[in-house]
Amino acid sequence: MSVAPGERVAVIIVSYNTRDETLTCVESLRTATTRPLEIVVVDNGSVDGSATALREAFPDITVVEAGANLGFAAGVNLGVESSTAPWVLLLNPDTVVLPAAVDAIVAFAERNPAHGVYGGRTLRPDGTTDPSSCWGRMTLWSLTSFALGLSTVFKRSRLFDPESLGTWQRDTVREVPVITGCLLLTSREDWHRIGGMDERFFLYGEDAEFSARAIERGMRPVIVPEATIIHAVGGSTSSSGRKMAMVMAGKATVLRTAWSRPAAVIGVGLLQAGAALRAAPAILRKRPDSTWAVVWRSRKAWRDGYPKARQTIFGQQPPASGSPSQSAASSSPAPSAEFMQIWEEGYLSRRSSYEVMHLPYVFVLDGEPLRDAEGRIDRDRIRDYVARTLASTPTFRLRLQRPLLGLTPPAWVPDDDFDLSRHLCFASEIVDFKTADVRRLGGEGDPYFDLRHPLWRVKVTELADGRVALGLLTHHSIVDGKTGVETVSVMLRADPAEELPEPTDPFAGFRPARRLELPVLALRQWRARHASSLAALRAYGAKPIRRRARRVAARLWLPFRFDDGGRLAGDGLMPPRHSDFRKLDLSSANKRARGLGGSLSDLQIAAVMSAWDGAEREVSLRIPVSLHTDGERQIRNNVRDVEISGNADHELGSVVTSVRGQLAERADPRVGKAATGRQIGTSTMLIFATSARYWAGAEVLHVVPFPGSLGTDELSSSAIVYGRSLFVSATTPASGDVHRAAGRIYELMSGLPDTGRP
Incomplete structure (x- = not known):
């Protein structure tokens, strides 16, 4: 290790639904030292607004949104990769850094570089010593003492409870076998020598394995008692x-x-x-x-x-009965099936509901990197890129499989007849983006998906100004807003020069489960999610048998009712609609929201209500709230709507205050509360990426968000954060003035005159 004195320290914090604790932790860091810090918070798919709150409170720190709960080890590695400082300090989000702690641990490391890995002293909130900053090595003797109960009867005994390191209060300098990740310092050079955290670990144990590898490389992990923090153990774990x-x-x-x-x-x-x-x-x-x-x-x-x-404690099952990474050399491919949730099944129960749940995404790209030497769109390069990204991702290789006799929900199974040409098309005409129908650029109006194959399509359209519109059409049965952004992100890259892996079949070694096999696979997966057969039986019996019988009957009747109403039914569910969007400066919008006493999301909701020009002035919006947690199975659609009301004639600041109060009252999204006023639509906000993204080497310039509207919606809005910009859309029926609505939302959120579509 060779780090010059006074160098910066990258502080890596991995947060999962610990918004308030993380805010307190970062604030304590900023006041605990004068040493230059590079604070990186990795948000592991929190649903409590952590990322937004951190950006609003500390605009100078780096917030990396993982998009899902990666676990501690993978989250730490992502944070380290997103930083550059010569020192790396891991810190739990539920800690408070006491004055001089950072200075003390780094100064000790500078004077004693041979140790390689450094820890500190942790206190409980009541001021007593929390021994979990370090541990002894696990041995057969320590495990035998645990098995016989000796480590409990003789707690803190050096003989019978050796992993606790006895009664030592962590108040002296001492070399130890294990330093935990709640407070761990190393140099970036040594971090790479050790090899980072082992991502096989999800939560707990990764720091013990990391310390063991450090010792193997000749390092001597050590505790520095002057580096003291307060630690409320387990802030991301409730039970x-x-x-x-x-x-x-x-x-x-x-x-x-x-x-x-x-x-x-x-x-x-x-x-x-x-x-x-x-x-x-x-x-x-x-x-x-x-x-x-x-x-x-x-x-x-x-x-x-x-x-x-991880799969069993957290319920995160691999597709069907195995992982797609299993060797393809198996002589007998295993059947693969991922069963739908009830609400997903509803999106495919009738042709009309199936057709209206096609969801478009649009990205505007720099067109130059996508052209060949003659200035034409390089179609071969684009096909290769899609093959290496979307077409090599499990979600985009699954097709529908209906169950036999209606005994199980439908399932997603690998498409054994996958053909990329079904999922990639090029528009035949050049389009003027300023006047284009942005929904058509996303693929709306093109032929509907064939249910015998995966439900997605990429559409590439040349624009008159030289840019390129990238449309991605997906289906609501495979994504909601949050998982949609996460899933779509697999086709984009942070580095335009990144070398992509060769195209691959993610289900090599697996085959689509047959209809006859679905009941057996469903039973196995159900049993695997419960601690015992009795627990599984009890869980099954928790729902009335009559309800289950009705579902089976509906599935049996499906072939006879799927086409009920035909095209007219689809038009009735979703009349023609159109959308427009605007681009705002993210920092200015955040500043305006804070000035009005709310968050960015509060401001957007209030702006949509205030932009409403209908006769009835008391209105309400549906606000989708994600229920994704680390304890669920990998549910694709796990969203509930909260209704928020407001008066379109009231001053914007008072509407923001009212919205913020209503959202606080409805903190538990599982508790529905009726809102007053005319139900006009929906409002949603998502974070896409905080830095530039590239598709086939071309930079993404704009992102056009579309809300998931209902046929009765009269004004809906979706917003998405990308880089330093906020893109906000409006969607209305075809008879409405969508351009005026989008412009009014822009004016209310920015405080500036409308400048039109970017």
Whole structure:
């Protein structure tokens, strides 16, 4: 390690639904040291507004939105990759950094570079020592003591509880086997020597494995007691039983990755024995929700370690009965099926509902990198790029499979007749973007998807000014707003020169599950999501059998009613509509929102209400709220609507204040509350990317967002954050003045005269 004195420190914080704690942590950092800091917060798909709140409160820090819960190890690696400072300091979001802590740990590292990895002292909020800043090494003896209960009876004993490191208060300099990720410093050079965090780990255990690799490379992890923080342990984890199950999964993963196979088997057995011993009293007293009772019931989930533990504890199943990364060399391909949720099934229950749920996306690109030497669109290059990105992604290789006899929901299965030409088209005419129908640029109005193949299509259109419009048409049955942005992002890159992998079939080694196989696969997946067969049976019985019977009957009747109403039914559900959009400066819009006493989202909702020009002045909007959490299975559509009302004649600031108050009242999106006034549409805001993105080497200049409208909607809006800009759209029926509506929303959100479509 060779770092000059006084160099910057990159502080990496991985946050998941810890908005308030993270804000406090960052604030404490900024006041705890005068050393130059590069603060990077990786938001792991939070649904509590963490990213927006952080940007508003601290515009000078870097907020990296992972788009999903990657886990701690992958989140840390992403944060390190997004920073450049010579020092790397990992910090938990639920910590408060005390004055001089950063200065002390970095100064010690500068004086003692041979240690390589440095930790500090952590205190509980009440001021007592929290020993979790470091641990002893896991050994067969420490696991035996755990299995026999000795580590509990003789807690903090150096003999029977060696991993606790005895009664040491972490108040002296001392070399230790394990430094935890709540406070861990290393140089960027040493970080790369060690190899970063092992992303097989999801949560807990990754820091023990990281420390072990550091020691293998000759480093000597050390505690610096003057580097003191306050730590509210487990800010991203709510259930104590579930948290302990994750700790056990981390330990099992360390055993299976760092120990010999026989020793690992013995070690995992000792972990299970210790869990059984501690669970027994709770089971006898019929306290099934106690910590160790939960751990014991979920032993099948954690004893194999990660990544299997992630799939079972968090319910994040691979497609069907295996992972698409499984070797294609298998002589007997495994069946693959991912079952739909009830609301997704509804989008495919009739042709009319199926057709109106086609969802367009539009990106405006720099056209120059997409042209060949003669100035024409390089179609071969574009085909190759789509083949390497979207067409090599599991979501975009799945087709619909209806169940036999209606016994299960429909499933997504691999398309064994995939043909890229069905999913890529080039417009035949050059279009003037200023007057173009932006929805048609996204593919609306083109032929509907063939249900026998994946439900997506890319459309490339040359624009008269030399730019290129990239349209992506998808279907609501495979994405909602949040997962749609995450899914679409796979076709874009942060580096225009990034070398892409060769095109691949993500389901190599798998085949589409047959209709006859779906009930068996559904039963297996249902059982895998529960701790025992009895628990699975109870969960199944929680819903009335009459309701399940009605669903089966509806699926059986589907072939006879799918075409009910035909084209007229589709027109009735979704009359013709059109959209327009505007581009705002993100910083100015944020400043205006704060000045009016609200967030950017509050301002957008208020602006849509105030832009309404109908006769009825009291109006309401549907606000989609994501319910995605780290504890769910990978549900594609998990959104509920919250209704917010306001008066279009009221002053904008008072509407913003009212909106903010109503959203706070409806903090639990599962509790529906009726709003007053005329229901006019929907408003949604998403974050796409905070830095430039590229498609086939061409920079994305504009992003056109479209709201998920209903046929009865009269004015809807969608906004998306990209780079330093905010793109806001308006959608109205074809009879409405959409250009005026978009311009009015722009004026209200920016405080400036409308400048028209960018």
